Amino acid sequence: GIQVEQSPPDLILQEGANSTLRCNFSDSVNNLQWFHQNPWGQLINLFYIPSGTKQNGRLSATTVATERYSLLYISSSQTTDSGVYFCAVGTGGFKTIFGAGTRLFVKA
Amino acid sequence: NAGVTQTPKFQVLKTGQSMTLQCAQDMNHNSMYWYRQDPGMGLRLIYYSASEGTTDKGEVPNGYNVSRLNKREFSLRLESAAPSQTSVYFCASIRLAGSSYEQYFGPGTRLTVT
Numbered sequence: 423g424i425q426v427e428q429s430p431p432d433l434i435l436q437e438g439a440n441s442t443l444r445c446n447f448s449d450s451v452n453n454l455q456w457f458h459q460n461p462w463g464q465l466i467n468l469f470y471i472p473s474g475t476k477q478n479g480r481l482s483a484t485t486v487a488t489e490r491y492s493l494l495y496i497s498s499s500q501t502t503d504s505g506v507y508f509c510a511v512g513t514g515g516f517k518t519i520f521g522a523g524t525r526l527f528v529k530a
Numbered sequence: 531n532a533g534v535t536q537t538p539k540f541q542v543l544k545t546g547q548s549m550t551l552q553c554a555q556d557m558n559h560n561s562m563y564w565y566r567q568d569p570g571m572g573l574r575l576i577y578y579s580a581s582e583g584t585t586d587k588g589e590v591p592n593g594y595n596v597s598r599l600n601k602r603e604f605s606l607r608l609e610s611a612a613p614s615q616t617s618v619y620f621c622a623s624i625r626l627a628g629s630s631y632e633q634y635f636g637p638g639t640r641l642t643v644t
Contacts, residue, residue, distance in 0.1 A: 426572075453631060463618065465635040470627070508572055512631070516561060516580055516624070517588060520572030 424449040424513050428521035435499045435528050443494040443524045445509030453512030454485055456494050459523070460505045468494070468507075499528045532556055534623050534636035542642045543611040551606040551639050553621030561624035562604040563588070563633070564596060566617040573620060579604050611643045 425448040435441055445454075456468040469476050469483040471492065476483055480499075485492040496503055506523040513519075537552045555562065560581045565573040565588075575588030579598040593615060595607045608615060621636040 455633060457635075463638055463640075465620065465638075467632065467634065470632045510573075510633070516563075516578050516586070516631070518563070518575060518633070519589075520574070522570075522572050 424451070424511060424519050426509060426511055426519050426521040428507075428509055428524050430524060431522070432525045433527070435526065437499060437501060437528055437530050439499050439528075440495070440497045441499060441526070443496070443507050443526075445492040445494070445511075445521055447490050447492075447509075447511050449490070449513055451487065451490075451511040451513055453510075453518070454492055455510045456483055456492070457508045457510065458503075458505050459508065465508075496526075499526075501528045501530050504528050534621055534634055536619075536621050536636040536639050538639060539637065540640050542644065543608075544644055545612060547611050548607065548609050549611065549641075550608075551619055551621075551641075552603070553605065553636055554603045555621075555623035555634075556602065557623055557625070557634065558601070559623040559625055559634075560601070561626065561631070562598070563622040563624065564594075564604065564606045565620045565622065566590065566615075567620060567638075568617050576606065576619075608641075611641075613643045615641065616643045617641060 427446045473487045482495045509521045534555045563578040564576040577596040619639045622633040625632045
């Protein structure tokens with residue numbers, strides 16, 4: 423089955439810094455989403471981005487489907503950005519595969 | 531508009547006990563999923579329901595059963611709980627978008643099996 427790898431596994435930032443999180447996948451996908459899991463465990467949709475580029479405030483994401491990767495950019499990080507960021511992909515049908523996540527800690 | 535709701539939020543079971551986790555959505559979506567999340571890991575799909583009246587196995591279905599009661603509700607049952615089923619369980623509702631989809635998650639149920 424499809425493999426999803428996220429990097430880095432852990433990231434510590436000073437408040438105000440920028441960062442790039444990466445999601446590589448081993449096969450063609452027709453669905454890709456980025457989620458943020460906050461420290462209370464809640465999963466929040468960030469982007470639905472099977473291809474192209476989207477921006478939402480300080481966050482933006484780019485998926486290059488032909489090269490099988492997606493990037494999540496966080497600019498001017500804040501302590502509330504802390505948590506785990508997951509990439510999840512689908513290859514057709516309804517099954518979804520999650521990556522193991524990038525754990526982000528933003529220091530004040 | 532409550533989105534996706536799950537009950538209970540927390541549960542402790544003894545090995546061999548049974549229980550049902552409830553999930554409901556008010557977004558009029560056809561499809562719903564059940565996932566489990568173990569510490570330090572991503573989510574793994576247990577079962578999904580593409581539409582009312584249909585259910586299918588996901589990645590880790592053993593030890594679980596599901597019921598799609600109606601369009602709004604999708605329940606997950608543990609018939610004989612085992613310590614390996616200690617996990618956080620998330621329900622998701624799916625908005626179809628052409629040939630693809632977006633997932634909206636409930637708050638989760640934290641289950642401990644002793």
